[in-house]
Amino acid sequence: MTRQAITTHILDLVTGKPAAGVVVQLFESEKQLASGLTDSDGRVVNWSDAFELRSSTYKLVFSVGSYFLKQGMEPFYEDIAIAFRASEDENHYHVPLLLSHYGYSTYRGS
Numbered sequence: 001m002t003r004q005a006i007t008t009h010i011l012d013l014v015t016g017k018p019a020a021g022v023v024v025q026l027f028e029s030e031k032q033l034a035s036g037l038t039d040s041d042g043r044v045v046n047w048s049d050a051f052e053l054r055s056s057t058y059k060l061v062f063s064v065g066s067y068f069l070k071q072g073m074e075p076f077y078e079d080i081a082i083a084f085r086a087s088e089d090e091n092h093y094h095v096p097l098l099l100s101h102y103g104y105s106t107y108r109g110s
Contacts, residue, residue, distance in 0.1 A: 003055035006086070006093050009043040013100045015099075018042025021070065023063040028056050040070055053091070059083040062097055073101055082106050 006026060010019035022038040026047065035049045065078035086093050095110035099102035 004047065005051070005091065006058060006060075007044065007096070008097065009041065009081055009093050010038055010062065010097045010099055011042055011097075015071075018090055019064075019067055019097075019099055022067045025061040025063075026051070027059040027061065028054070028055075037071055053086060053093075055088045056086060057083060060095055062099075064099065068101065070109055076102050077104070082110075 010020045010022055010023060011017075015020065018038070018040065019042045020038055020040045022042075023035060024038065024044050026033045028051070034047035034049040036047050039045055059081045061082045062082075063078070064080055065075040068075035068077075080099075082097070083096055084093070084095060089099045095106060096109045099107045
């Protein structure tokens with residue numbers, strides 16, 4: 001199995017569990033490259049389309065509004081966008097999202 005160039009996962013900090021069923025879109029500059037759905041472990045295992053990592057700006061857009069509605073909460077955030085720079089000299093970027101109803105954080109994972 002080939003390691004994907006960009007991976008992500010979401011952890012719901014309120015429940016302490018992975019956030020399943022969240023649509024995630026991946027963009028390079030303003031062009032959508034792929035999309036995915038978080039699994040029961042909160043990870044996007046398979047992107048809808050293959051892509052090659054280049055030195056560029058990428059953006060992950062997490063559609064969390066429907067996730068909050070399923071949790072019985074009125075969403076404050078509809079979408080969360082995380083933009084980052086990548087270099088083709090690196091072979092992998094992991095960008096997790098730590099999520100709560102009124103806040104979020106992210107970091108470069110491994």
